[in-house]
Amino acid sequence: MSLPSVLLLGSGRIAYHLGHAFKRAGVPLVGIVGRNEETVKELSVALDTRSFSLSKGLPESSAVVICVSDQAIAEVAKLLPARNSAIIHTSGASSLDRLLPHENRAALWPIMTLSPGVPMDFTYVPIVTDSSSTLGEQVVTALAEAISTNVSRMPIEQRELVHAAAAISTNFPLFLLQKAEELLEQNGIDRTLIMPSFAAMAAKAQAIGARDALTGPARRGDMGTVNDHLAKLRTDPDLHRVYALVSRMILKAYDHPTDGIEDIQRDPR
Ligand SMILES: NC(=O)c1ccc[n+]([C@@H]2O[C@H](COP(=O)([O-])OP(=O)(O)OC[C@H]3O[C@@H](n4cnc5c(N)ncnc54)[C@H](OP(=O)(O)O)[C@@H]3O)[C@@H](O)[C@H]2O)c1
Incomplete structure (x- = not known):
């Protein structure tokens, strides 16, 4: 089965590290979208993909991976058009409800401290996932397993x-x-x-x-x-x-x- 395509939302630390890891693993990156034009452009050039603005039309993808600060997740999720994609956040401390009203909600949380520097090799980094639907589960698991050999499912309480x-x-x-x-x-x-x-x-x-x-x-x-x-x-x-x-x-x-x-x-x- 081919890997799901990804639109990355955000251009901070986790977008940088996950973006490089997805690219290395052969995950199709359809683009980067965010509010900071300069860093979005910079990351899209580094990842050899396109940059988009939140207020303009966004490309289709199997998944949107939201890489923004925890308190901004709900706000940006609401701005995304309703599509049959998996909408995934990367926060350990956030429930899937922050991704409402989307149907296929999921979480992909690498248990790792990520700072600027050399792109992280996630091969042995534990990644925990969660999802609200079968499609969300399939997409988030495929993405997590593309970059890590240590993937498990975990509900928000844990x-x-x-x-x-x-x-x-x-x-x-x-x-x-x-x-x-x-x-x-x-x-x-x-x-x-x-x-x-x-x-x-x-x-x-x-x-x-x-x-x-x-x-x-x-x-x-x-x-x-x-x-x-x-x-x-x-x-x-x-x-x-x-x-x-x-x-x-x-x-x-x-x-x-x-x-x-x-x-x-x-x-x-
Ligand atoms: N860093 C880690 O160690 C780590 C590890 C695992 C998971 N995470 C999770 O990753 C997520 C992002 O963390 P990070 O460390 O990557 O943070 P970060 O480096 O501070 O980047 C945050 C990103 O969110 C954007 N943003 C913030 N508020 C926004 C809003 N209202 N609308 C649109 N964009 C907004 C920022 O844009 P600007 O550049 O314009 O501010 C920036 O691109 C969080 O959910 C965090 O829990 C982080």
């Missing part, structure tokens, strides 16, 4: 949980890395000193599991060091609270007493 887990495990460590880098820079210390251990962390967690991979003073129950760290964070009340709270959670999880830790409710200033 997608929301996986989305929360992905935010906790991916976005939070990266934000805390930024705060740790700032701490070093503010004190005239080379911020790259912490990069090798940060880079090793994910590989180690994958190899032996997060519970065994965790090290540090809270895991050892070394309360003196935990409180020394807290004393150094007094100038940043939010970071101080986060440090105290996460340390308390780690102490508990590894069966250490928590009563020696500085009170996290107290304003450290």
Whole structure:
């Protein structure tokens, strides 16, 4: 069976990565449509396809893959003409209802953090799908399986949980890395000193599991060091609270007493 043809809607990060992956997999790309003329043009040139504007006539395709911010999905879906195509969004946290009134609604969500850079190879990236009709199911599965060997179907209730887990495990460590880098820079210390251990962390967690991979003073129950760290964070009340709270959670999880830790409710200033 030939692969479904795709019209990409949006020209941001996921449009860029999915567009390149679809092209590499031989998915016919009929065009890119979006509100940002410049980035739509740029992506259409890179993908060797045509660019369209939302207000003008759109080409026929088996699927429209909506790659816009979560809060804009419903608005742009309503602008699409009613056709017998699958209308697919790429959001882990959005229900299929955002694609109403279209009949063949579907979701294709790669569980991966996507930033500008080299186009992502999705071969081993888990992709979860969902759909409201047989046609939607056939089209979204064919597209997901064209680019990934790890495709499964998941309803919104589970997608929301996986989305929360992905935010906790991916976005939070990266934000805390930024705060740790700032701490070093503010004190005239080379911020790259912490990069090798940060880079090793994910590989180690994958190899032996997060519970065994965790090290540090809270895991050892070394309360003196935990409180020394807290004393150094007094100038940043939010970071101080986060440090105290996460340390308390780690102490508990590894069966250490928590009563020696500085009170996290107290304003450290
Ligand atoms: N990035 C990731 O790691 C990732 C991973 C999996 C899934 N997703 C999902 O992918 C979707 C897009 O995320 P992204 O990271 O690609 O975001 P992004 O890079 O910020 O791109 C968002 C795109 O949406 C367009 N847009 C926003 N509001 C619009 C509106 N009202 N009308 C028309 N176009 C509008 C933007 O146009 P302008 O350029 O004009 O602002 C831009 O093309 C989201 O549903 C997200 O949950 C993202």
